[in-house]
Amino acid sequence: MSKQSMTKKDEVFLSRRRFLKSAAALAAVPAINSILPKTALAKAVEEALPHFRYTKTAHKGILSAAHWGAFQGVVKDGKMIDAIAIDDDPAPNELIKMVPHQVHAKNRVKYPMVRRNYLEGGAGARKEKRGNDEWVRVSWDKATELVAGEITRLQENFGPSSIYAGSYGWKSTGMFHNSRTLLHRLMNLTGGFLGYAGDYSTGAAQMIMPHVMGSMEVYEQQTAWPVVVESSELVVLWGFNAMATLKNAWNVPDHEGQAGLKALKEKGTRVIAIDPIRNETIEYMNAEWIAPRPYTDVAMMLGMAHTLYSENLHDKEFLKYYTTGFDKFLAYLTGEVDGEPKTAEWAANVCGIDAETIKMLAREFAKNRTMLMAGWGMQRQHHGEQPNWMLVTLAAMLGQIGLPGGGFGFSYHYSSGGSPTAKGGILAGINAGKAPKDSPAPIPVARIVDAIMNPGKTIKFNGRKVTYPNIKMVYVAGGNPFHQHQDTNTLLKAWQQLDTIIVQEPYWTASAKHADIVLPATTAYERNDLDMGGDYSQRYVFPMHKIVEPQHEAKSDFDIYVSLAAKLGVKEAYTEGKDEMQWLKEMYDGMAKQARANRVPLPPFEMFWNANDYVVFPIPEANKRWIRHADFRDNPLLNPLGTPSGRIEIFSDTIAKMDYADCAPHPKWYEPREWYKADIAKKYPLSLNTAHPTQRLHSQLDNTPLRDKYAIANREAVMINNQDAKARGIKHGDLVRAFNDRGQILVGALVSADIRPGGVRICEGAWYDSDNPGQTGGMCRNGCVNVLTFDQGSSQLAQGNCGHMAQLEIEKYLGDAPVNLAHTSPKNA
Ligand SMILES: Nc1nc2c(c(=O)[nH]1)N[C@H]1C(S)=C(S)[C@@H](COP(=O)(O)OP(=O)(O)OC[C@H]3O[C@@H](n4cnc5c(=O)[nH]c(N)nc54)[C@H](O)[C@@H]3O)O[C@H]1N2
Ligand SMILES: Nc1nc2c(c(=O)[nH]1)N[C@H]1C(S)=C(S)[C@@H](COP(=O)(O)OP(=O)(O)OC[C@H]3O[C@@H](n4cnc5c(=O)[nH]c(N)nc54)[C@H](O)[C@@H]3O)O[C@H]1N2
């Protein structure tokens, strides 16, 4: 295999306009509940077809899947009461157990609801009351009439750029009930919409890497785990917490990354971790922990690069044959251009790690077969382009890129990058259809609030210019802007500018509470779907059977859009005449055809669906030995990188031509907007870390009992070093106010030695709950960290978000503890 690549957020759009030959055959498909236990026929098929795996826990429940794993849902008296991970899962987790709680959560959106003033006064009426208005229950017919009417009004009067329907978010798994793509499909049939570019995850890295490596690197297959276990002598975990982040995946996780880490641990490979926090992966691997000042990694890497150069440890052959521009970078590294040599001593003064340690690290990296594995937290920062570029430069100087167990990897912590790729078939998801010709150009995803606030403003973006249109409506389905976006108070202001906000959701999240029209969506467990298991391994195909009937008046996203399509006169085009099961059969058949071409025969759809089983594709031996960039290393002329030079660009002419003051044409240390040496640190001395939550997926599952395990004083936890806590008279378990000039939140003190002094961690994803609803400046009673972050692009190149960075102060909260209403439904709802 010469190149393995995949994208995360954009499903593989295989356009198959083929219609079902026999829809009638499907009518015979019985409901899953009626076909358990397994039929004799299914058992016979399974014996004949080894990749059609009999669910070992069969008969316990109904097979389905989520971001946190595949499981069987157990139902009693129409209610889901348990979820049991499949036996093939090498690292089943506690999130799976929350599935029944998701279905039966108290704060489900039960009926379509409209904000009273909106219902009575129309679009834009009393918009300042959003978040603090009454809710009125309406019929589905009325709700869809309002939504369809507003789409029509805006398309006619202002055109597609007035409707932001990008709808970024992690929704649920399932290749068909993809709330976002299905929304795009509707909008494309009705005049187009304003969408987004990039994502919140790798906003900076995915834009800079193509200039440097010719590919995004962050969503690409990594050197296979068996190779790492066998060949790496030193593994460096740089801002990397895979034991937490691998619990979830974009599709259904295969959890093979945890198996890889376990094997590494059992072998006793040396592991060094660089992170301001001694996170659970460091703990699990018992790694050597180096804790730099937050946001200073680029300086630290420069100090190492300088050591390699000055001690003649860099690989000159590799730099010569496989890279371009090292000489120009060198002039910066040695201080020739700015009078500032980036020595280990210089770096020590910036990152707070002593020069001897920095030098030791550089020498160890050079001496051993070293794999640099990096997470994405440090690129979700101001100048977040630089850590990735500099890490690649460091790896290039070490000269091990393309060798077994050497080089760098930017996706070992995500969706099990490095889990060897199987050979079978791939499910194509539902497609968004064709965008109309005059569709507006997308805006960088994290600039949405800036765009709403500043229509007509032009910004720079990766060599292009983007002019913000006049956005009048936001349609959210499968995302949670009140958690995902930085600087919540500014978001609130922006939300108050809009004519209409529609939120399609299973729960009364803060985003729902601040909308005009709320449409109740089912969870994934109330509908039928299919998904792949293993984003990189593509190893499994899971049926996602409906486990319980839709709760209350909730409808699947597909059914909601079909009703809207009917009102907008595009129903036939939208459904192509197919219902849920017909779409699933078509997706399965397309996948099975590819599998057959790969000599992996699969049973017909009906049999697959009825058997409560899943498919496990074989993994070719060669893929277990796969090494990222080995082909490039073997022959850079025949297998050039996708960069202009075909080589690793340590200096980029493309970026030089952009001429951005905040993104030089070579990796460079920039002082960030907020950090411990900035003026702001005198007032707000603590540096914020907003790591992803171990026992949640962002905001998802915050309304389940798992919260009892991590909430402190009934709020999101703030991790703080013992010394910093002591200096402020804060004890473990105390209620604490965290604040800066942008806002204030209540959190519970988690006092610990596992965080470097000067840093605090408040995980992203707590549901926003203001004590002054709808107004800016209120205190969030649940600890939504984005109240404290700033909303600025990483640089003009990537315009990525800076969610992982902010200065703040904390103090013991002395008032009466206010009631936390984050997980309650509004009155009458
Ligand atoms: N400060 C800071 N901010 C961050 C980050 C950070 O590190 N720091 N991380 C960023 C990153 S990487 C990301 S990816 C974003 C994530 O941000 P989001 O993707 O917005 O986070 P989720 O909590 O997954 O939101 C998904 C929402 O979809 C709803 N949902 C689930 N299933 C369905 C469905 O089938 N249909 C519909 N209609 N709705 C459904 C859920 O209830 C939930 O409200 O956050 C970003 N924000
Ligand atoms: N359990 C769980 N798993 C998830 C998610 C989730 O919400 N929960 N979200 C999924 C998604 S959408 C994404 S994008 C990925 C996110 O994956 P990542 O972005 O890699 O995860 P983070 O937790 O934000 O950051 C990883 C590590 O970086 C460290 N870090 C932060 N700032 C710095 C710094 O300045 N320097 C250094 N050296 N280290 C730093 C943090 O302390 C943390 O240990 O995870 C995915 N998996």
Ligand SMILES: [Mo]
């Ligand atoms: Mo993400």
